[in-house]
Amino acid sequence: MTIEAESKSTETARSLTQFNSSTSRRQLPMLLQARDGTMTRELLLHPGQHGLGMTHESLAADTTTTAVCGYCSTGCGLKLHVRDGQAVGLTPETDYPVNLGMACPKGWEALRVLESDDRATVPKRRSSDGDLVELSWNDALELFCSKFKSIQAKHGNDSVAFLSTGQMPSEEMAFLGALTRFGMNIRHGDGNTRQCMATAVTAYKESFGFDAPPFTYDDFEQSDCLVFIGANPCIGHPILWERVLRNKNNPEIIVIDPRRTETAMAATDHVPLNPKSDLSLLYAITNELITNDWLDRSFIREHTHGFEQLRSHVARFDAESVARSSGVSADQIRRVAAKIGSGKAVSLWWTMGVNQSYEGTRTAQAIINIALITGNIGRPGTGANSITGQCNAMGSRLWSSTTNLFGHHRFDLAEDRKKVAEALHFPVESIPSEPSWSYDRILEGIRNGEIRGLWVVATNPAHSWIDQDDARELLNRLDFLVVQDMYESTETARHADLILPAAGWGEKEGTFINSERRYGMLKKVRQSPGQALADFQIFRAVAHYWGLGERFAEWTDPESVFRIMQRASVGSPCDISGIEGYEHIDRCGGIQWPWTAADAATSNDNIPPIQRRLFADGTFCYADGRAKLIVDEITPLPEVPDDTYPVMLLTGRGTVSQWHTQTRTSKSPVLRKLYPKDPYIEIHSSDAQSMGVFNGDLVRITSRRGSIVAAAMVTPTVRPGQAFMPMHYETTNRLTLSHFDPHSRQPSYKNSAVRIEKA
Structure with a gap:
């Protein structure tokens, strides 16, 4: 179905942009249709919001505007070139403080992936014979509400859940979380950030008192020693690696990773530890730091709790014994500790190699401990720094009301519920006092018959969830599955009973928060295809059809929700009350949180510094201002290689041109040329020789969960007895084991026992 702007009838357009809670359910279908029967585009837009800083008239002319990329958490600024209201090209923004004129291949291709033939353009339902049948938005919304309400009536409110994403703007996440949890009585909902960042969140909250990544990207350039643990920024975050290459201090670069990754190849010291021995290795490094008195004792004394417990705990992890278990020599352990101990500005960085682990939270806290006891925090070039995964995982962590209450408050604190209710202008009794189930518990709820209906928004669990065959079987058990996607x-849409077509990056507006806590602008510079709507407008329509229009009357457009977010943030570590609005964020090249009203009042023209760090004064987010040093016992691998499954399979980022489940990157012919089309597995030459396998041969990889075929890539970058597969291929997660960090409930994708044979 084609779509055109409603320019023929200003009266119709005016009525559409005035759509609010006073519109009756019977009026809405008429307002959703233009006079010629095609879907009107004006419903997508709030008046004057056709693109930040651009009016509808200016969009019609040739112009440029800067928006944040929608792939990873780096948050690069892209200059969009607009002609006749449509973005026709892009270039990296040279003045944006994040990327400084650089962009990776995914960013360059961000517009092209919007033009794919498989875009969802009209609502569709699954017929009794299994076919997808088009239906109107009115019928889709009626079906959505009637099905979920009937499931709740029969099985209880908690029988419906949602799974969301780190890919949507903060305002859409806020809307979804508030709509479901504070309106539709859907208590259980989680995001795919559980798969990438839950460990970092949990570690920061316990150690610092708040989910507070302390760094700014300038720290990559200011360190004299950078330590990367389970991180491969050369591939995973290439623009951040470019920032490392700009470092003029000739820094030590230490990479702790089982594989000789692209980042490890550039290291001054690669530590090729055995998989999942990182916690004991970090404890051994900590023990060396203490033994040699490479400490900031005044910082420990004045700003931390738990040092004596830490000292006693790590004393058991001497270099010799850890060398035997980790596969790293005692000399290298001591050498790495000496480099950290002698550094004047040491920064420690981690990402999925730590987070996606069954003991990832304690591993992240072992990294935090090292930064704290050496005083490497709050100063240029320092910090215990989690590099986030998705473009707006930070927004999800703060605003989605999944595991944390809106604005990173707590469900179990009455004063927090009261504060959030007042900020949202909601009745306090509408704010639940209990958090949601985690992602894995929601899926177990499907298995147990507790969850009967599921709303999946902008994520693809049938591809990305651990032990994939089991996940798909669970999706088929649902009474009703709604998938809302571009x-x-x-893979998940193939299981859906109802598909709702959503706009993508560049087709809507809002804010993303990157790894360094910087709010940046997403802008609408393209028309979405067919009848696809911005997720924000879908949530508005669901609220209306559910009968919640009055409660969400203030939620008229993304910037109105941003103002609600500001009210809820006041007085918290993530306070953004000093931001004047979208134009302010745009004008400043993004704004890092916190930026309070007091900050604004004392700054020159309310222009924040470009780079800001947390904890410069040594004050953390606990009531006493002190950070906690946290340790724990080592836990064994849940699945170790044996005679039947003798190889340890690692998974992770494949190439810079792939992204997650390839839902978008596979749509670009340029990106497809930059990575192998078919799945491959990296194996060591000695293993290949024993199997009689040559480079390029097909091999069968079998785990206790499933069996797949992939091409062998014989390489020295993995060690004997280990193998590596990129996570982006559909088949990879047929092999992975369902086991989780007990504190963060994050899946441990990085270690599964497999058997490899020539196919």
């Missing part, structure tokens, strides 16, 4: 071809 594309109707995703």
Whole structure:
């Protein structure tokens, strides 16, 4: 179905942009249709919000505007070139403080992936014979509400859940979380950030008192020693690696990783530890730091709790014994500790190699401990720094009301519920006092018959969730599955009973928060295809059809929700009350939180410094201002290689041109040329020789969960007895084991026992 701007009738357009809670349910279908029967585009837009800083008239002319990329958490600024209201090209923004004129291949191709033939363009339902049948938005919304309400009536409110994303703007996440949890009585909902950042969140909260990544990207350039643990920024975050290459201090670069990754190849010291021995290795490094008195004792004394417990705990992890278990020599352990201990500005960085681990939270806290006891925090070039995964995982952590209450408050604190209710202008009794189940518990709820209906928004669990065959079988058990996505071809959409077509990056507006806590602008510079709507407008329509229009009357457009977010943030560590609005964020090249009203009042023209760190004064987010040093016992691998499954399979980022489940990157012919089309597995030459396998041969990889075929890539970058597969291929997660960090409930994708044979 084609779509055109409603320019023929200003009266119709005016009525559409005035759509609010006073619109009756019977009026809405008429307002959703233009006079010629095609879907009107004006419903997508609030008046004057056709693109930040651009009016509808200026969009019609040739112009440029800067928006934040929608792939990873780096948050690069892209200059969009607009002609006749449509972005026709882009270039990296040279003045944006994040990327400084650089962009990776995914960023360069961000517009092209919007033009795919498999875009979801009209609502569709699954017929009794299994076919997808088009239906109107009115019928889709009626079906959505009637099905979920009937499931709740029969099985209880908690029988419906949602799974969301780190890919949507903060305002859409806020809307979804508030709509479901404070309106539709859907208590259980989680995001795919559980798969990438839950460990970092939990570690920061316990150690600092708040989910507070302390760094700014300038620290990559200011360190004299950078330590990367389970991180491969050369591939995973290439623009951040470019920032490392700009470092003029000739820094030590230490990479702790089982594989000889692209980042490890550039290291001054690569530590090729055995998989999942990182916690004991970090304890051994900590023990060396204490033994040699490479400490900031005044910082420990004045700003931390738990040092004596830490000292006693790590004393058991001497270099010789840890060398035997980790596969790293005692000399290298001591050498790495000496480099950290002698550094004047040491920064420690981690990402999925730590987070996606069954003991990831304690591993992250072992990294934090090292930064704290050496005083490497709050100063340029320092910090215990989690590099986030998705473009707006930070927004999800703060605003989605999944595991934390809106604005990173707590469900179990009455004063927090009261504060949030007042900020949202909601009745306090509408704010639940209990948090949601985690992602894995929601899926177990499907298995147990507790969850009967599921709303999946902008994520693809049939591809990305651990032990994939089991996940798909669980999706088929649901009474009703709604998938809201840009594309109707995703693995999860194949299981859907109802597909709602959503706009993508560049087709809507809002804010993303990057790894360094910087709010940046997403802008609408393209028309979405067919009848696809911004997720924000879908949530508005659901609220209306559910009968919640009055409660969400203030939620008229993304910037109105941003103002609600500001009210809820006041007095918290993530306070953004000093931001004047979207134009302010745009004008400043993004704004890092916190930026309070007091900050604004004392700054020159309310222009924040470009780079800001947390904890410069040594004050943390606990009531006493002190950070906690946290340790724990080592736990064994849940699944170790044996005679039947003798190889340890690692998974992770494949190439810089792939992204997650390839839902978007596979749509670009340029990106497809930059990585192998078919799945491959990296194996060591000695293992290949024993199997009679040559480079390029097909091999069968079998775990206790499933069996797949992939091409062998014989390489020295993995060690004997280990193998590596990129996570982006659909088949990879047929092999992975369902086991989780007990504190963060994050899946441990990085270690599964497999058997490899020539196919």
